């Protein structure tokens with residue numbers, strides 16, 4: 166991977182929210198990761214652990230409390246001129262978690278998708294604009310004839326696809342996908358995942374793919390980072406992480422995936438993770454090639470040993 | 479054996495739109511028993527949410543229920559006034575909506591939003607209701623609920639908002655709970671916790687549940703029976719066992735095939751080919767015809783009736799007609815059949 170171009174670097178990112186009373190919420194508390202151009206990094210973890218907040222910092226919707234985000238070699242906090250800001254917006258798109266709240270209800274779908282095309286002057290003519298919009302709708306599996314409809318006329322899953330079409334419209338380099346498929350039925354999930362993969366190949370797109378559905382994340386991600394309470398607890402190649410999870414939280418997460426098989430579900434038990442103070446101390450250490458686990462210095466050797474043993478069996 | 483709490487018979491719902499009438503629900507019938515969980519699955523846009531919204535009569539203004547009947551405890555829901563409906567909603571029938579943000583009031587503290595229905599319907603004192611609200615927040619897994627109950631919805635993550643909506647729905651111990659993708663925004667561990675909570679409450683109070691979800695793993699975990707919807711219709715309904723191990727409709731086959739299995743290589747995922755059907759001009763035959771690799775000529779012109787396979791299992795596909803040629807289901811489906819016969823014996 167070393168000869169590849171690092172597109173995004175997140176260094177020591179922190180984002181705290183202050184509350185009226187009783188202190189602050191440490192939504193993201195010192196995380197580090199890189200994403201290489203053309204790669205998909207999956208970001209998974211408990212609801213409320215800071216995934217969306219991380220994504221929002223990357224697209225500059227939030228100002229980090231601390232830390233740096235470097236996109237394409239530039240610190241995004243230092244983007245000042247309007248022109249650079251516009252270019253950044255075009256290059257880094259986000260697909261939002263809540264499809265309904267993120268679509269303007271008073272706008273027709275063609276104008277929601279067309280907005281970016283207009284702002285960035287990506288259409289040569291009115292016709293070209295319409296042609297692009299229709300193409301995008303077809304790409305995400307919606308009927309191009311429905312371009313003139315309003316968001317409320319669509320089902321939940323259909324609205325999510327409008328959000329995907331909107332992000333694709335400006336031909337970005339990096340897309341932060343915040344649970345883009347959870348509102349879709351499995352067949353359309355499969356369609357969208359196949360589509361995102363295909364677009365990635367064709368356009369060398371890079372994704373940060375936030376999700377909690379681990380079975381789909383596995384398909385799309387090259388590497389996966391597991392978050393818990395604002396911290397990354399484990400990071401590694403997808404296959405490695407699925408077969409040899411080391412951190413207790415990762416183990417519990419994988420054990421909770423339900424299978425489409427009632428006979429198995431009846432008897433299956435899941436590993437429950439008991440959180441202890443101090444669990445989140447330490448930092449990410451490499452315990453196998455490309456496999457990082459949150460640990461304190463004196464735990465590293467034991468983790469290395471554990472991984473070796475699990476691989477033997 | 480068990481009695482029916484809810485009964486839908488040939489329900490049709492449509493929307494007026496600029497482009498014409500959208501036939502979103504086209505003849506849905508099912509019964510729900512006391513204490514039972516029925517999962518509603520199917521393609522995005524197939525009418526699951528609209529079906530559920532009809533049951534509590536919360537459809538948008540451009541909607542109309544054109545035909546059919548909905549009986550709740552034997553009473554005709556469609557004949558009730560909106561005032562009568564208001565006293566049923568939230569108390570006897572609770573719904574968890576698909577878009578949590580649209581069902582939360584952004585300007586009201588979440589504790590108050592959970593407490594209000596308890597004050598209103600259960601006549602609890604303010605203090606009592608608040609105490610229970612905090613308790614409920616804890617049970618749906620909101621950390622530090624003693625502190626955070628005073629926060630507003632936007633201060634919570636997507637999944638936390640979803641859990642607040644669940645807490646509101648459970649507040650009054652409803653007899654019927656309609657849950658529209660209640661765990662979609664949650665990670666698997668919290669999802670498991672919420673499902674355990676719902677099952678717990680169901681066992682204690684005999685709650686009947688309609689559970690809409692895209693996640694067939696969740697269906698396997700919660701459902702007694704499963705109804706599969708496509709283009710505004712139920713194309714197959716049966717016990718969870720029948721739907722997972724003896725599926726008959728090619729759409730059900732497609733859904734089950736799309737589930738990623740644990741150890742496949744990175745080949746493409748199976749996706750049902752083609753685009754969803756046009757609900758403004760529904761085809762006169764089987765709506766799945768153009769996407770169905772197993773389609774028969776008959777599917778093009780005639781709507782398939784329900785064929786009965788067991789006292790509980792029905793499927794609407796001409797493949798089950800005695801005149802139809804024998805087709806081999808896809809291999810992964812045949813493996814499911816084999817699992818069933820291995821367990822129960824009988825024909826291979």
Ligand SMILES: Nc1ncnc2c1ncn2[C@@H]1O[C@H](COP(=O)(O)OP(=O)(O)OP(=O)(O)O)[C@@H](O)[C@H]1O
Pocket residue numbers: 317318319320321322323348349350493494495500502520521522523524525526527528529538540576757
């Ligand atoms: N207010 C409306 N006006 C016009 N059409 C509508 C309206 N609401 C829903 N529809 C249409 O009705 C159909 C059924 O929608 P519904 O929301 O029930 O789908 P669903 O099965 O719940 O899908 P999803 O899984 O995506 O939530 C869809 O094709 C949708 O476009």
Ligand SMILES: Nc1ncnc2c1ncn2[C@@H]1O[C@H](COP(=O)(O)OP(=O)(O)OP(=O)(O)O)[C@@H](O)[C@H]1O
Pocket residue numbers: 182183190191192211212213214215216217218219262377632633634635636637638663664665
């Ligand atoms: N605007 C805000 N003000 C205060 N607290 C917030 C705000 N946004 C998020 N939080 C809190 O920060 C934490 C992380 O939230 P975030 O939305 O990043 O979680 P998430 O990992 O995306 O979860 P989910 O899977 O449920 O969407 C949560 O505890 C949440 O309550």
Ligand SMILES: [Mg+2]
Pocket residue numbers: 216217218262343635636637
């Ligand atoms: Mg989120």
Ligand SMILES: [Mg+2]
Pocket residue numbers: 320321322526527528576658
């Ligand atoms: Mg829906």
